[in-house]
Amino acid sequence: MSATEEAPTLDIVDETFLAVPPSTVAAVFADPRSWSLYWPDLVLEVYTDRGDEGLRWTVRGALVGTMEVWLEPVLDGTVLHYFLRADPTGPRRTPRQLRAERDRRARAAKAIALGLKDVLEDGREPGVAPAAHTQG
Template sequence: MNGAPPALDVVDETFLAVPPSTVKAAFADPAAWRRYWPDLQLEVYTDRGDEGLRWTVKGALVGTMEVWLEPMLDGTVLHYFLRATPTTGTLRPRDLRREFDRRARAAKAIALELKEILEDGREPGLPPQAHPSPGHRP
């Protein structure tokens, strides 16, 4: 980047009713990165353990990305930050808004997919072993 602020500054937060180590495991494998962000090449510059990862970003965007995992209540707040500039050159404001919206929706889709998979139906506030079975009706 040339010293100018990034063209895209995407921030997202999602609560997952699982410990940070469980969420971290979902981001540990670089194959997952290629699935989540197929047009980006990521290189870890800080591995914060159960607190998350920070990457440099190349490919369709140039900049940085971070997944910060904050312990909260009985789970984790998954914070996502993407600060980058498209490599396609100068985009019109309308095109930048579209790219921002696309990246923000993709970030939320990743978080909600992880929420569904990792929580496996667990209700917040209930211990993992105490959540009702899928067919159980109160």
């Protein structure tokens, strides 16, 4: 960022551990149809497809900026890192409205991650081998 550039209004970071391999999580985000389910007010365009390591998008619509899902292999699973750096479009917002928007976007990011955790893990706990989980 140059000296004249301002930091984005929304700078959101989230991390969630999922007890599944990165390829399993990557498959969810690889389908562009899923993007409108997770971010219905945003138009995303991939500028870096990192395969099992995630995606980077430019963002348009209700926000303008960038977003990233980075999938880090850790132990027997994946840390899903989420980054959103963007500015709201439309009329100027008050500081209070901006705080509310940051909170809403952060909660939405965590809801996506926890929803994926619930579906993809299917009750498997960290440290329990996938085969042992299904035999359980």
